Amino acid sequence: EDKVVQSPLSLVVHEGDTVTLNCSYEVTNFRSLLWYKQEKKAPTFLFMLTSSGIEKKSGRLSSILDKKELFSILNITATQTGDSAVYLCAVEARGDAGGTSYGKLTFGQGTILTVHP
Amino acid sequence: EAQVTQNPRYLITVTGKKLTVTCSQNMNHEYMSWYRQDPGLGLRQIYYSMNVEVTDKGDVPEGYKVSRKEKRNFPLILESPSPNQTSLYFCASSSDREGETQYFGPGTRLLVL
Numbered sequence: 001e002d003k004v005v006q007s008p009l010s011l012v013v014h015e016g017d018t019v020t021l022n023c024s025y026e027v028t029n030f031r032s033l034l035w036y037k038q039e040k041k042a043p044t045f046l047f048m049l050t051s052s053g054i055e056k057k058s059g060r061l062s063s064i065l066d067k068k069e070l071f072s073i074l075n076i077t078a079t080q081t082g083d084s085a086v087y088l089c090a091v092e093a094r095g096d097a098g099g100t101s102y103g104k105l106t107f108g109q110g111t112i113l114t115v116h117p
Numbered sequence: 118e119a120q121v122t123q124n125p126r127y128l129i130t131v132t133g134k135k136l137t138v139t140c141s142q143n144m145n146h147e148y149m150s151w152y153r154q155d156p157g158l159g160l161r162q163i164y165y166s167m168n169v170e171v172t173d174k175g176d177v178p179e180g181y182k183v184s185r186k187e188k189r190n191f192p193l194i195l196e197s198p199s200p201n202q203t204s205l206y207f208c209a210s211s212s213d214r215e216g217e218t219q220y221f222g223p224g225t226r227l228l229v230l
Contacts, residue, residue, distance in 0.1 A: 002176075034219070042207055042221035043160070088160060104175055105150065107160040 002027040004091050006108035014116050017079050021111045023089030024071040033065055033072050036088040038110070043088055046074070079115045086110040119144045121222035123208050129228045130198055138193045138225050140208030146220075147213040149191035150175070151183065153204040154224075160207070166191055167213070198229045 003026045013019055025033065032050045036043035047056045049065035049072060056063050060079075065072045076083055089108045121142045130136055140149065150165035152175075162175025166185040180202055182194040191210075195202060205226050211219040 042224055044221070045218040048218075090160070104165065104173070105152075105162050106176065107152075107162075109157065109159040 002091065002093060002104070002106040004089055004106050004108035006087075006089050006111050008111060009109065010112040010114075012114045012116065013079055015080055017115075018075065018077045019079060019113060021074040021076075021087050021089075021113070022071060023073070023108055025089075025091045025106075025108075026070065027091045027093050027106065029094045030067070030091065031094040032092045034090045034092065034105075035063055035072075035074050036090065038086045038088055039084075046087075076113075079113075081115050081117055084113055084115045086112050119220065121208055121210050121220050123206075123222040123225045125225060126223060127226050129230065131230050132199055133197050136195050136198060136227075138195075138206060138208075138227070140191045140193065140210075140222060141189050142191075142210040142220070143189065144210065144212070144220070145188065146210040147188070148219075149185065149208065149210045150219075151181070151191070151193045152207045152209065153177065153202075154207065155204050163193070163206075198227075200229050203227060203229045 005024050007022045032048050034048050035046040047063045052067040060077045063074045088110045090105050093104045124139045147168045151163040152160045154160045161177045163181050164183040166172040169185050169188050205224050207224050208222040209219050211217050
């Protein structure tokens with residue numbers, strides 16, 4: 001059974017701090033790892049990682065994947081109160097039909113990040 | 118505007134009364150999926166579809182049905198809802214191009230009494 005575990009489950013920091021969120025996984029027929037941010041609504045996409053060792057960056061957020069050790073980290077530097085959210089990690093397995101289509105997605109429990117002013 | 122819509126947004130129903138939650142996307146996406154989100158359990162995939170007439174089970178398909186007769190629509194059917202299906206449901210879609218974002222609908226909050 002595919003499995004995704006995120007840590008920590010909850011994190012409280014002050015504005016300006018740097019945080020690292022962890023995601024480890026076990027999945028058959030891995031295709032990609034995805035990070036989402038969820039505030040009080042639907043998740044919004046942050047990153048998709050398919051290759052080991054290549055960092056993806058978007059502003060103060062960055063993420064990297066280690067396919068050998070089966071984990072990924074999401075870094076947020078100079079945190080702001082607007083970063084407060086649940087951060088979700090998901091792993092995609094290649095669908096039975098193969099090709100480039102999305103297959104089955106398994107999500108972790110999420111990390112609740114609270115940033116205080 | 119590119120979007121995924123779900124209806125209804127909120128629904129209270131009783132055990133055993135069949136219901137359908139609709140999902141529609143206007144981006145000509147091949148891939149669509151249904152998730153449920155429960156406290157402490159995160160998001161769990163119910164069913165997904167990689168194209169018209171192609172569907173497959175996710176992690177928690179029991180008690181649900183789906184169909185994909187048209188590319189833009191992917192309804193979720195609960196033939197005989199039970200209280201353990203009380204949850205927040207999300208529909209999502211994406212294209213099948215490598216690296217494409219998955220778009221989520223606004224969510225449907227379902228309460229089964």
